Amino acid sequence: MRHAGKQLRRSSIHDVASRAGVSPATVSKVLQGVTTVKAENVQRVHDAVEALDYRLDPFAADLRRSRRRIIGAIVPELESEFFGSMVTALERLAEKRGYALVAATSRESEKREAELIERMHDWRVAGVVLAPVRSEKGSGTALLKRYGMTGVLVDRVMTDDTLDTVSVDNASASAEVARQLVEAGHAHVLLLGLSDESIAIHTRIDSFRKAASQLDPTMKVDVLLAGGDVTALRAALATYFGEHKPTAIYSLFLKGTLVALTEFRRRGWHCPNDISLVGFDDAEWMQVTYPSIAAVVQPIDKMAEQAVDMLFRRIDGLEEPAKAHLEPCKVVMRESVGRMRQHRIEGEETMADPRHHQR
Amino acid sequence: MRHAGKQLRRSSIHDVASRAGVSPATVSKVLQGVTTVKAENVQRVHDAVEALDYRLDPFAADLRRSRRRIIGAIVPELESEFFGSMVTALERLAEKRGYALVAATSRESEKREAELIERMHDWRVAGVVLAPVRSEKGSGTALLKRYGMTGVLVDRVMTDDTLDTVSVDNASASAEVARQLVEAGHAHVLLLGLSDESIAIHTRIDSFRKAASQLDPTMKVDVLLAGGDVTALRAALATYFGEHKPTAIYSLFLKGTLVALTEFRRRGWHCPNDISLVGFDDAEWMQVTYPSIAAVVQPIDKMAEQAVDMLFRRIDGLEEPAKAHLEPCKVVMRESVGRMRQHRIEGEETMADPRHHQR
DNA sequence: ATGAAAGCGCTAACAC
């Protein structure tokens, strides 16, 4: 173990070889744990490695092997804990299999997503986990196919695909939200989302509708889908509240929950007194605020596990039709959802009268 | 542009060369924009590239050049928006200079941090941006030096270092918090943190103390530093409240703010009526909750810019003593901080009586 | 203006 300053050239396998008095090939064998090397030479190599502070260049090795021990991850963003946790989990799982994970953010841009896929292709990654920007119709999955890359899609459901996908059981989750809202006596619910092409979002909407109308045919379900960004949604919600007053909001995604809370603040409304709120996506802060915010929690680690499993099955050469894996969510009701008085026993359509106290 | 299935071998520079009827060397020149190539051949090469869907293997190129166009980022975690935003910013900045960023999480483990530094070393990255685990005394910076790697530390102040560092002006920020708290009439403040070795935290404490005692010599400042993890802090805070009742808490880090909020909930306390709260680190949710939470906001993008600037200056060969860069924070007061009645005019030491309303 | 040759650091046949 030698202290090194700024080295001009790092020692290579040749240096180790000559110091150990063997050939580079032997060093390579020792380093890979091939057992057919004479014990004495194994020792000499190890000594040389130690003396020279030698470390193998994995890229050079991979180059020769024509097979990169890297898997790529492309996520829309890293600013919210969902994808942060996702990447962390993927990293751990990939490393467990001897691969390094390189993550990149598409920053919600389809163009950048495409560039990143090309970069991963150029890097000859063994596989890529792609969390597509917004729509799963995106060019991303097409590119993956076009390049013959092995990949799996996460956080989006399958469309037509020849690609394995891992996502959350949106239908069941939404149905469960509907069930709980109906049971709590809510008769008018607003679903809040962005009008992207995402099938996931539409599944959330449709299953909510279906479940709700089954459990309470009279329930009124509004859907507010703003095009574009969060600002548009904020404006749309403000307008909506000018004319309607649902007893609960079911936000279809995390930012929607924030938008709802913002608008509540602006109007001086409080959960659950004035309105109830439950959102898709959980976050750490949601349980410490007052009121705590009800949420559909996605099993991030499970999704990551599934994704990496499927990916490596493909990397290992499995040939079989693409599968769409669905992981179940948990719906965690918290203080932001109030119970309405006697569900419609006297045909009443009055406003909230939660049993929960505010303060 | 040809549609490819699973390719057995991607076309290499040789394939392009032979298709274009030139040598690989010429292709390489064309690809690098060397101007001394005959226009006709330039065209032929481009045509061949197009026809074969050729893409250069950057790792092979880097290998030959003995210089990897990669910079590494090592962060403690990606689950909170701070480091997520940091990595996103670093990625953008690195790419602007033609480098790819590979990020990895040390998961708050010094051991893993060391392993990651070694991996970056093995990868021959051009430089690394390291956000050290907890203590900046960590082995991380030592390893960086030992390997002669060029790197910069972020989010931690300089200790003894021969390494450039970029951090936040903790002293000014804390002094400003003290000023605002004193001005709001607070006379007893609890500082809440983890007892890691971090100089940053101690700076925050010391400057708060100093500023506070200057502005109001009678102010009582308690400091609660729990060893280990967040659970320990939660317990310590619960105990502390058994005996003391400050009028405000200044949380020294994000998780502390969550712990404080948790404990407030458990006790049924509300901000700012029962107690005020301001925390180091801002988050998106803090402005939409009720009450909104006051926070010291760190200029993440600025820090990233500084870090990348310094890093590349070193990569480009600059030799000069390491510098410690300090970026100023903004202190954003929000509803969680209340104003106490007439600051001690009649020697009163009564509890909160905020002018802000709760609901 | 171009190409042959050498080589970045490594691995894998295949002889010996």
Added chain:
DNA sequence: GTGTTAGCGCTTTCAT
């Protein structure tokens, strides 16, 4: 058991 040889895909003198 071990070394020789021949690359992986690229760049870069250096002749021509």
